[in-house]
Amino acid sequence: MSVRVGLTPALVDEFLVVYDRQIEAMPRGKNYARRWRDRLLDAADEHVSVSVHDGTRMIVGSLWWIRPEQSVMQMRFSAASPDARASRVMRVAYLEALEFARKSGLRFASLGNDPSLFGHVVQPGLFTFKSRLGFTPLPSQILDPRLAGEYADRFLTLRSLSDPALVVTWGGHRGAPLSWPETAQAPGHDLLILSAAPDEALTARFRARGLREARSVTVST
16 A cells, blocks of 8 residues: 655656556446646645555556645545455555545545436445445535536436436425535435436435435436
8 A cells, every 4th residue: 555645757657557457347437547648747845646456557546646635635536456456455545545645634424426316437346335334415516616506407217327217306405505614514315326226225325424415216228
């Protein structure tokens, strides 16, 4: 396990090897980290990397942005080899990053920005992974105003989605003033679970700290 303050071209390129392979294995993966390479290095001293190596090979890597004004450490990108994802290594690496944030005097940590739909680009397993670490969904715009906005989606079929698929909706945040860190301390999103067949057990399966409510909706395949 290695925690390093600051980024170097060699470290970022080593991480991108792992990230590229992970994205290539995703049906609809988007390689944002490679597009961001130069911007990450331009702000190298604002970042921390947490990585795990098997010998000389990186098997888990994550890049975190230190934001002292907001007292938050925000994950920018993470990746792991298939064997590391199948074990608990990635969880241990995340916990090491959170311990670094705590020792650095930061009050908050963020596991980055995700689409509100889990089941297309990202999958419900990511929602479950982050929820089990104790994280709460929050509006992305409270840390990045450029991501502000509200969108309406119409789901007619699960043909191009996972079954089940998850949608994090505005819930109690709709129309409310959003600010940091007040909103982080009063979460209120709702969770919509889309499935091909009625299954009330899904609302217990997909839980996250701070959700106002979760409900299941049947959608045709």
